[in-house]
Amino acid sequence: MQHSAGNSEAPLRIVHVFRAPVGGLFRHVLDVTKGQIARGHAVGLIADATTGGETAEKRFADLRPHLSLGLMRLPIHRLPHPSDLPAAFAINRRIAALRPDVVHGHGSKGGVYARATGLFSGRESPVRIYTPHGGSLNYEPGSLSHRIFMAMEALLATRTDALLFESAFIASRFEEFVGNPKGLARIIPNGVSGEEFAPVQPQADAADLLYVGELRDAKGIDTLIDAMILLSRRGLTPRLLLIGGGPNRVVLQEQAQRAGLADRIVFGNPRPAREAFSLGRAMVVPSRFESLPYIVLEAAAAGVPLVATNVGGVPEIFGPYADRLIRPDNPEILADALARLLSQSPETLREEARALSAYVASRFSVSRMVDDVLQGYRDAIAARAAGH
Known part of the structure; x- marks a missing residue:
């Protein structure tokens, strides 16, 4: 271990x-890891062995x-287990054998293991960094699970x-639920790369509406199906x-x-986001809960027309266009929004999509x-060295 508080350039x-090596959290870890390696740092990963499938294995x-x-x-x-x-x-x-300068935990379980570093090894511990990615903070406030997890946090x-x-x-x-951070705290939004701003055009036989992501309760797909009934x-x-897989597919x-x-709602297998975007003319994100979803960033960057709910960090992505967002978990409101979208001209939809893409390019x-x-790591190392 070589804490480098005095040298901001030292690897x-x-x-x-x-x-789990799936979803937006995995993309975040991969993006950060690749960027850190490209900048000359030594990086290692610790992850679950039972999830991710062939896609994770390839990555x-x-x-x-x-x-x-x-x-x-x-x-x-995922949940507490023996x-x-x-x-x-x-x-x-x-971690004790690797003797890193930094251990960065992502998500609730990653955060637990990263911050347990040093409890059992008896060695000097690295600085411990935590990025929640929603995780336990998205449990229903007031529930027993939420109270237990907030006490652990x-x-x-x-x-x-x-x-x-x-x-x-x-x-x-x-x-709100844990308290003011006791150490350094920063907001560092997820980001997308320059090539992701190349517009994606729908295929000739593209569906009218597209969903891309996990098929689970938090994503609100049942609300979308109910809205399709109303339409x-x-x-x-x-x-x-x-497009996607998950526990609620069946x-x-x-x-x-x-x-x-069943003839108008088709289920497709997971595939890369930009490939999926070409299969629909507009994307729907009917989520009940989100943090700062990559799929919304990716679709906005690619100029895909969007109907999305006003949850989590989605308004941060939409910025000055957040008034386009709708209330979650309401089939009637979602059906109204989809009806408006279906009635708009392709030119109007493209114009709105271009404006949102330009905003995302300026911030993410x-x-x-x-x-x-990396600067967060450096500052944490410096604070540790100074005894703060």
Whole structure:
């Protein structure tokens, strides 16, 4: 370990700890990891071994030759589980052997394991960084689970050198339910790369409406299907393509069949976002909960017309255009918004999409994200060295 408080250019040894190699959190870790490696830092990853499938395996295989601190995968459960303690011991031993300057935990479970560093090894601990990515902060306030997890967050906050929030929304949730951060705290938004701003044009046979993402309760796809039923009653018959996998796929397919819409609601398998965007003329994001969703950033950058709910950090992405967002979990409001979208000319939709893309380009840069994360590490190292 070589804390480099006095040298802002010295390469760092960095280990990222997270659970599932899927979704926006995984993209964030990969983007930050690649950027840190490109800037000359030594990086390692620790992640769950039971999720991610072939897509994760391929991404890890592509990245592994560049991970000078290696890749460790072991079973990590989403909720508290008897295997958590042996996993914590194994991760602690790994980190103690690597002797990094920084351990960066992502998501609730990654945050637990990263901030447990040093409890079992008896060695000097690296600075401990935490990015929640929503995680436990998105549980229903007042529920037993929420109270338990917020108590755990408050306890772990005493072992946190820096909190790097990906959205102002999650920063505000942390302050409301956990308390004021005791150490360094920054808001560093997720970013997208320059090539992602190339417009994606819909294919000739593209569906009228498109959803891309996980198929689970928080994403509100059941509300979207209910809105499709309402549109049908109004004499509107758009085609909807749902791209993604997840625990609710079968339930949602059954909902579409019961509604008599199986011919107009098609389920497709996961694929890269920009490839998926070409399969629809407009994208719907009916989420009940979000942090700062990459899929919205990616679609906005690519100039895809969007109907989205006003949840989490989505208004931060829309900025001056946040008045376009709608209330979540309401099929009638969603049906109204979709009907308006379907009635607009392609030129109007493209104009609105271009304006949002330009705003996203001005604020959400992957290069800036990587640089700001590294500066957060440097400042945390300096504060530790100064005894703060």
